[in-house]
Amino acid sequence: MSWIPFKIGQPKKQIVSKTVERDFEREYDKLQKLEDQTKKLHKDMKKSTEADLAMSKAAVKISADLLSNPLCEQDQAFLDSMTALDTAMRRMDAFNQEKVNQIQKTVVDPLKKYSSVFPSLNMAVKRREQTLQDYKRLQAKVEKYEEKEKTGPVMVKLHQAKEELRPVKDDFEAKNKQLLDEMPKFYQSRIDYFQPSFEALIRAQVVYFTEMYKIFSELTDQIDQAGLTDEQRERETEAKLTELRALSIVADD
Amino acid sequence: MTPRGLSPIPSPAVDPEELRARKMKRRAKVIQELVQTEKDFLTDLELCIREVVQPLRNLMVVDVDRLFTNMETVCEVSAALLHRLHEAMADPDPEAVVIGDVFIQAKAALEDVFKIYCYHHDEANASLKSYEKDEEIKQHFTTCVLALKKIYDKEGKPNLLDMGSLLIKPVQRIMKYPLLLGELWHATPEDHTDYQPTQEAFTAAKIINININEFKRRKDIVMKYKRLEDDGTLRGKLNKFNIHSIRKKGDRFAGYLKILAGADTQVRDEVFDREEKLFRSLEKAARQLVKNVQCYLQYTQEMVSVAVQSVQDVKNIVKDSNKNDGNGLVHDNGYDPYKVFRDNLEHLVLTPLSSLHGMFTAPQKLIQKRYDKLLDYCSRLERSSSFSSSSSTTSSSLSPASEDPPGPAKRDYEALNALLVEELQRFNTAAYTILTNSVVFLVALLRGLMNNALMGAPSVHQLPPPLSNIAEVQNSIMDELNNLTFVKDNAQKLMERKVSFEKRDRKTAVPEVQHQTEEQRAWLLAEYPVNRLYQLKRKCNGCQEQDLSLLEGELVALIEDTDPMGSSSRWLVHTGGMQGYVYSTFLKQYNPLRDSQRAGQMAKEQPQQQPPATVDEDFDDLSLFVSGSGSSSLRSFKLSATDSCSILSGLQGELESTEDTEDTVDSEAQQYYAVYAFQARCEQELTLQEHQHVRILQFCDLGGNKEWWLAEANGQKGYVPANYLGRMSYA
Numbered sequence: 001m002s003w004i005p006f007k008i009g010q011p012k013k014q015i016v017s018k019t020v021e022r023d024f025e026r027e028y029d030k031l032q033k034l035e036d037q038t039k040k041l042h043k044d045m046k047k048s049t050e051a052d053l054a055m056s057k058a059a060v061k062i063s064a065d066l067l068s069n070p071l072c073e074q075d076q077a078f079l080d081s082m083t084a085l086d087t088a089m090r091r092m093d094a095f096n097q098e099k100v101n102q103i104q105k106t107v108v109d110p111l112k113k114y115s116s117v118f119p120s121l122n123m124a125v126k127r128r129e130q131t132l133q134d135y136k137r138l139q140a141k142v143e144k145y146e147e148k149e150k151t152g153p154v155m156v157k158l159h160q161a162k163e164e165l166r167p168v169k170d171d172f173e174a175k176n177k178q179l180l181d182e183m184p185k186f187y188q189s190r191i192d193y194f195q196p197s198f199e200a201l202i203r204a205q206v207v208y209f210t211e212m213y214k215i216f217s218e219l220t221d222q223i224d225q226a227g228l229t230d231e232q233r234e235r236e237t238e239a240k241l242t243e244l245r246a247l248s249i250v251a252d253d
Numbered sequence: 254m255t256p257r258g259l260s261p262i263p264s265p266a267v268d269p270e271e272l273r274a275r276k277m278k279r280r281a282k283v284i285q286e287l288v289q290t291e292k293d294f295l296t297d298l299e300l301c302i303r304e305v306v307q308p309l310r311n312l313m314v315v316d317v318d319r320l321f322t323n324m325e326t327v328c329e330v331s332a333a334l335l336h337r338l339h340e341a342m343a344d345p346d347p348e349a350v351v352i353g354d355v356f357i358q359a360k361a362a363l364e365d366v367f368k369i370y371c372y373h374h375d376e377a378n379a380s381l382k383s384y385e386k387d388e389e390i391k392q393h394f395t396t397c398v399l400a401l402k403k404i405y406d407k408e409g410k411p412n413l414l415d416m417g418s419l420l421i422k423p424v425q426r427i428m429k430y431p432l433l434l435g436e437l438w439h440a441t442p443e444d445h446t447d448y449q450p451t452q453e454a455f456t457a458a459k460i461i462n463i464n465i466n467e468f469k470r471r472k473d474i475v476m477k478y479k480r481l482e483d484d485g486t487l488r489g490k491l492n493k494f495n496i497h498s499i500r501k502k503g504d505r506f507a508g509y510l511k512i513l514a515g516a517d518t519q520v521r522d523e524v525f526d527r528e529e530k531l532f533r534s535l536e537k538a539a540r541q542l543v544k545n546v547q548c549y550l551q552y553t554q555e556m557v558s559v560a561v562q563s564v565q566d567v568k569n570i571v572k573d574s575n576k577n578d579g580n581g582l583v584h585d586n587g588y589d590p591y592k593v594f595r596d597n598l599e600h601l602v603l604t605p606l607s608s609l610h611g612m613f614t615a616p617q618k619l620i621q622k623r624y625d626k627l628l629d630y631c632s633r634l635e636r637s638s639s640f641s642s643s644s645s646t647t648s649s650s651l652s653p654a655s656e657d658p659p660g661p662a663k664r665d666y667e668a669l670n671a672l673l674v675e676e677l678q679r680f681n682t683a684a685y686t687i688l689t690n691s692v693v694f695l696v697a698l699l700r701g702l703m704n705n706a707l708m709g710a711p712s713v714h715q716l717p718p719p720l721s722n723i724a725e726v727q728n729s730i731m732d733e734l735n736n737l738t739f740v741k742d743n744a745q746k747l748m749e750r751k752v753s754f755e756k757r758d759r760k761t762a763v764p765e766v767q768h769q770t771e772e773q774r775a776w777l778l779a780e781y782p783v784n785r786l787y788q789l790k791r792k793c794n795g796c797q798e799q800d801l802s803l804l805e806g807e808l809v810a811l812i813e814d815t816d817p818m819g820s821s822s823r824w825l826v827h828t829g830g831m832q833g834y835v836y837s838t839f840l841k842q843y844n845p846l847r848d849s850q851r852a853g854q855m856a857k858e859q860p861q862q863q864p865p866a867t868v869d870e871d872f873d874d875l876s877l878f879v880s881g882s883g884s885s886s887l888r889s890f891k892l893s894a895t896d897s898c899s900i901l902s903g904l905q906g907e908l909e910s911t912e913d914t915e916d917t918v919d920s921e922a923q924q925y926y927a928v929y930a931f932q933a934r935c936e937q938e939l940t941l942q943e944h945q946h947v948r949i950l951q952f953c954d955l956g957g958n959k960e961w962w963l964a965e966a967n968g969q970k971g972y973v974p975a976n977y978l979g980r981m982s983y984a
Contacts, residue, residue: 034570041566048563051556058549065541066692071534071685078689085692110727117734153818182737190570193730196723198567209706216700224693230601237605237690240683244612247676 016132016176024176027183028125034190035118042111049100049108056096063089077225084222088215099208106200114193121186128179131172138165273442277347280440284352287433288342291335294426298328300404301419305397314390319380320420322373323366327423330366334359352437353450356430360457367427368465372472374424381416427465431458471672474665501629508628522670528677529620535684536613542691543606550595550603557591594702601694609687616673616680623673626666633662769807773829781810786843787826793839801826801833808843809835924981925949925964931977939964939971946981947973 063086066072072079142165145158228236302325310317337355344350356363384390394416402414434455441448777786787809795802803809812832813825822837925948927941941947941964951963954972961972 037566037570041563041570044559044563044566048556048559051552051559055549055552055556058545058552062542062545062549062695065545066538069534069538069541070530071538074531074534075685078685081689081692085696088696106723113727113731117731156817186734186737189730189734193727194567194570196726200723206707209703213700213703213707216696216703219696220693220700223696230694230697233690233693234601237687240687240690241605241608244609244680244683244687247680 020176020180024180027180027187030187031118031121031183034187035115038111038115038118038190042108042115045103045108045111049103052096052100056093060089060093081223084219088219091215092212095208095211099204102204103201106204107197110193110197114190117186121183124175124179128172128175131168131175134168135165135172138168141165276440276442280437280445281347283433283437283440284342284350287352287437288335288338290429290433291331291338294422295328295331295335297422298324298331300401301422302328304401304404305416305419308397309393312393314393315384316380319373320377320384320416322370322377324370324423326366327370330359330362331426334363348445351447351450353447353452353454356434356454357450357457360454360461363427363430364461364464367423367461368468370423371427371465372469374420377420378417381420385416428462431455431462434458467668470668474668474672504632505625505628508632522674525623525670525674525677528674528681531681532613532616532620532677532684535681535688536610536617538688539606539610539613539684542688543603543610546598546602546606546695550598553591553595591702591706593705594698597698597701598695601698602691605687606691609684612680612684616677619669619673623666623669626662626669629662630666769804769828769830774808777808777810777827777829781827783843785811787811787840788843789835789839790841791839793835795833795835797834799834801828801831801835803828803835803839809840811840925978926981927973927977928979929977931973933971937972939966939969939973941966941973941977947978949978 063082067082067086069082072082138161142158142161145154145161148154306317306321306324309315309320334355337359338352341350341352341355385394398414398416398419401419405414434451438448438451438455441451789803789805789807789809792805793801793803801809807828809826809828811824812827814837815821816823816825816834823834824837824840825832826835826840924946927943927945927947930943931939931941933940939947945966947964947966949962949964950970952975953959954961954963960975962975962978963970964973964978
């Protein structure tokens with residue numbers, strides 16, 4: 001696909017046509033961006049799972065501390081409530097762990113595998129580039145000999161140069177075509193590849209939250225003996241706080 | 254007019270009826286006084302309110318409530334009391350008049366309202382004083398008071414009035430009740446219906462007063478200790494540091510130690526201990542809950558932000574496609590539910606809990622104080638008990654004295670204890686409620702959050718079924734990808750790179766270079782003259798067509814010293830087996846004597862007595878002139894760098910065999926020069942000047958020491974240190 005342009009004063013001998021080069025660049029750019037995006041997503045997903053786990057642990061700590069408080073020994077009702085709370089929190093933690101594992105399996109690991117293709121791609125592009133350079137160099141050499149007067153040794157050299165050029169040119173063209181063919185395919189594959197992952201992610205989240213809702217609904221039934229509405233409860237708390245403030249032992253100024 | 258105090262001891266002559274009648278008369282008078290004073294009191298209050306309080310309130314220059322507290326309420330209560338008194342008095346039959354009940358019914362209201370007023374009276378006075386410093390406000394006060402005075406004057410009751418006297422009226426009134434009621438009681442005959450009620454009322458009035466005092470006292474204690482604690486400045490601390498306090502602290506410390514040692518305190522309060530324990534547990538629970546919830550909230554924040562980011566990333570990846578399954582992707586990135594959650598959590602849980610937690614500190618200080626007082630009290634008790642036990646005879650005189658010291662300690666302790674017991678109970682119950690409420694809120698909020706998060710997301714049923722073969726699907730795609738040529742080609746290369754280098758080298762570096770055989774060498778030697786024989790300095794790999802790959806030391810014969818291109822650096826050579834091109838830099842002239850590879854082998858074959866070959870012209874890096882067969886002293890040569898030390902060994906091999914020709918070496922005149930000037934110290938040594946040329950006759954001295962060389966210069970001979978000499982280089 002190379003065409004030898006005019007030899008007059010062109011700063012850069014166009015071995016490869018501009019359009020082809022442009023196409024190539026475009027495809028490669030897309031893939032490079034995809035590479036960055038997958039890397040970022042991978043990192044963020046990892047951070048997200050870590051944050052998830054930390055959050056869950058904090059929740060368990062809330063209930064664990066309360067359960068270990070001596071109040072539980074004195075007051076049976078309190079003990080019951082706290083036990084229920086603790087159980088619920090631990091279950092939440094377990095579910096969370098499961099969710100994280102699921103996400104790890106269906107999203108994070110596949111992400112990593114997908115990313116592993118990129119180094120090969122980059123290497124292939126590099127090699128194509130190298131071949132292109134060789135090609136250009138040898139092409140220049142051939143042209144140089146062609147310009148010289150046709151003496152014996154020159155012919156020999158020219159012939160030799162042409163011999164050298166041919167395999168390199170073929171190699172380059174093969175590489176070029178291959179990459180131009182395959183890069184779009186690679187790019188397209190991401191949709192099909194990631195769709196199941198994301199669906200799995202959503203699914204994991206939905207399942208988790210549904211379960212959590214159930215757990216906490218049960219828990220509110222267990223804990224909330226007084227059965228006040230939220231406003232009532234809030235007002236009661238406020239009233240108690242005011243009462244406390246009115247006590248003389250509490251610093252009042 | 255009415256005699257105070259008890260009735261005089263009746264003389265047996267006095268008639269009980271007479272006595273009774275007298276009592277009844279007195280009773281009537283007391284009732285009259287009671288009602289009248291109450292009426293006056295009420296009027297005073299009303300006037301005060303009308304003429305002073307309300308105008309001042311309208312002016313809004315002073316804090317009326319602070320000055321007058323609940324005077325209006327006092328007024329109301331008083332009015333009600335008066336009304337009922339009138340009712341009670343309405344009964345025409347003096348025997349049926351029951352005053353006591355009125356007070357008994359009213360006692361609760363009286364106590365409440367007067368308690369507050371009395372408690373705040375001190376503050377009111379203080380603020381009054383501060384107000385009076387202000388001229389303008391003082392003017393207002395004076396105006397009001399004058400107005401009031403005018404009214405009084407009109408009624409013919411000239412009183413010395415000022416604000417202070419107005420304020421103190423309710424206080425005076427409540428203190429009057431016990432006195433009045435006491436009189437009433439004493440004036441009431443025992444068989445009167447009102448006797449019991451009045452007695453009760455009298456007691457009640459006394460109790461009211463005691464309570465009011467106690468209430469005030471408690472508040473005072475708290476204020477006192479609170480203020481003491483607050484004064485944390487260095488000066489404040491130093492001020493406290495006097496003998497009294499030191500002694501106190503010393504006693505207390507002893508008390509602490511005793512308790513630590515396990516001694517039981519004499520004074521215990523079970524109730525208090527229980528309450529205190531509860532208090533402590535509540536404090537711990539509140540503290541931990543606040544901390545944990547805050548921590549949880551923080552993590553939730555982090556998680557949300559990262560989750561939002563992830564969703565964004567996902568969107569980016571899928572963006573280019575036309576397929577818009579973005580709906581499914583808008584899952585729990587609801588930062589909205591989380592924001593609501595967080596706000597509510599702060600409002601409903603964290604704020605109350607923090608307030609609650611803050612309230613624990615003051616009681617804790619008081620508890621500590623109480624403990625100190627307890628120790629004081631205990632130590633006093635012990636001292637007093639030891640006093641009394643050791644001095645039984647003088648106990649009667651001593652005990653009052655020893656009673657005294659425990660007095661204040663006991664009082665303080667008991668006051669604090671009582672206060673704390675009562676209030677801690679209330680505190681604990683309230684705190685407990687708050688705590689449980691908070692927990693319930695937390696749970697409710699979490700539930701709400703979970704619910705909200707699900708909003709907008711498809712329910713479990715609506716979701717596409719989980720691809721149980723998700724792994725398979727993805728793996729198949731990966732396989733496809735891996736089948737892409739560029740992956741296949743390069744992945745392997747990358748793998749190879751990761752694997753150890755030696756393996757790769759072993760794989761690729763398959764030497765196909767054949768070694769030159771003996772026959773080939775022999776043939777070359779036979780066919781070609783020596784001057785056309787060359788030896789490989791090092792291993793050479795042929796890169797171009799027709800290039801030869803040869804090993805170091807192999808022998809080649811030069812055929813052409815140019816190549817068809819005309820380059821004279823590429824020579825056509827014969828290896829005895831084949832012909833090919835070799836770069837001339839790899840070649841050096843063949844010197845059979847110094848054939849390193851043959852040094853051992855050829856020692857027998859080749860004659861050792863061959864004349865030394867001429868100096869080799871391309872010993873790399875060396876400007877050394879090495880004679881082919883040097884003397885044994887050649888061994889002391891300092892060769893800076895040799896191509897291969899095998900050459901040296903070859904040299905040595907040769908040298909050893911050619912020792913008898915050392916004279917000829919001498920005549921070759923190795924030229925040296927003195928690098929440094931050298932001063933001879935004895936006859937045998939030779940003085941040299943810098944850069945002087947010398948001829949070395951021997952490369953060691955008579956004793957064989959290689960450090961000294963026999964040199965000749967200017968016709969003189971002598972020994973010279975070898976390291977002062979440098980070679981003349983004819984490179």
